[in-house]
Amino acid sequence: MRVAVLALEGLFDTGLTVTLDVLSTANALSAKLMGGAPRFDVTTIAVRRKVKTAQGFIVPVTPVDPALKPDWVIVPALRATTPETLLPALERRDVHDAKMLLQKWHDEGVRVAASCIGTFLLAESGLLDHREATTTWSLAPFFRQRYPKVLLDESRMLVSSGRVVTTGAAMGHLDLALWLTRQASPELAALVSRYLLADIRTSQAPYIIPNHLAQADPLVMRFEKWARDHLKEGFSLQAAAGALATSTRTLQRRCEAVLGKSPLSYFQDLRVERAQSLLHGSGLDIDAIAAEVGYVDGATLRTLLRERLGRGVRDLRAELR
Incomplete structure (x- = not known):
């Protein structure tokens, strides 16, 4: 060749x-x-x-x-x-x-x-x-x-x-x-x-750092800050758009144009990032970590982590051993 x-x-x-x-x-x-x-x-x-x-x-x-x-x-x-x-x-x-x-x-x-x-x-x-x-x-x-x-x-x-x-x-x-x-x-x-x-x-x-990507656009950067402040409460497109003084359509369009994904998908990225941080830097169990990022129990968070990162909770915790 x-x-x-x-x-x-x-x-x-x-x-x-x-x-x-x-x-x-x-x-x-x-x-x-x-x-x-x-x-x-x-x-x-x-x-x-x-x-x-x-x-x-x-x-x-x-x-x-x-x-x-x-x-x-x-x-x-x-x-x-x-x-x-x-x-x-x-x-x-x-x-x-x-x-x-x-x-x-x-x-x-x-x-x-x-x-x-x-x-x-x-x-x-x-x-x-x-x-x-x-x-x-x-x-x-x-x-x-x-x-x-x-x-x-x-x-x-x-x-x-x-x-x-x-x-x-x-x-x-x-x-x-x-x-x-x-x-x-x-x-x-x-x-x-x-x-x-x-x-x-x-x-x-x-390896992706969501905050870095958000800085490419002022509206997306403001949405990222709102999202981080509301991880425990769960996602609402209407609430996010209202807090940012924009329309749901505009927020959806800007996220798609800049990030290539919906506001909800980016919100999930931030949940994953926060959950990773807690898995590595706290002694909380998976249900407690799930509550910190807006889930009722750990099962849904486990699924999200495996879908996004290709690894389970045990593998993620083992990374720092």
Whole structure:
């Protein structure tokens, strides 16, 4: 499998290196332990002759030859953590050239993958329009507003949609590289995972900070504060809208536009966050914690935690042991 890793100026060092390390480890284990030839022919390419990482390291790159098509092209993340730092990067000339290359190769049948901020390049190129995708959870509101045609679900760690694959924040590069290894050989992927003490994760939900997402919009930020103050009382859309001096329709619309979910769903996120905090930092039993977040008993809370986090109460408590 021919894999081209597209390096851009100011890229996230760990994103590049973990991608290359996973694939090189897969090649080494395939050759030495499984008796097979290397599965990946990996080349680090660039649209410029010289690329420097965000930490200032020079990346050895091969200039792009558009005529030599890989099977896969992977786009590691740029080092940008806010819209203010990301927007200028997306407008750079080398990024524009990279987008043109991605469009050309995708049109010619090349499969495309990106992690974290790299997903923004795919969205800028139009390759995610009308597709399911994920991105770094911390910039999901900005992504959703900038690319309304993308079917975004930032709670997912990896989304495969046709010939395009996206993964989530930062260490989503690891999940992507392991997923790609699994496409070549599930047995090899399991071996690499054990050697690197790494597993493919299915969800970003346990890592999402609801307060961070709410700050993308003034009304949603006010709703978040109201919700935190009323967790014990339970949710009422009418009461929330009235307290915020807005209509239920406006509150519903703003939450959907910014968060990609209803006010009730976001209220549930806050319940989960508070319950996690109490599970980790208090000696309360599950029924007492349920009462703190507006439930009559612990059974409903147990179900909610497992649905949202994929883990039960016992697993969540064990995390800090």
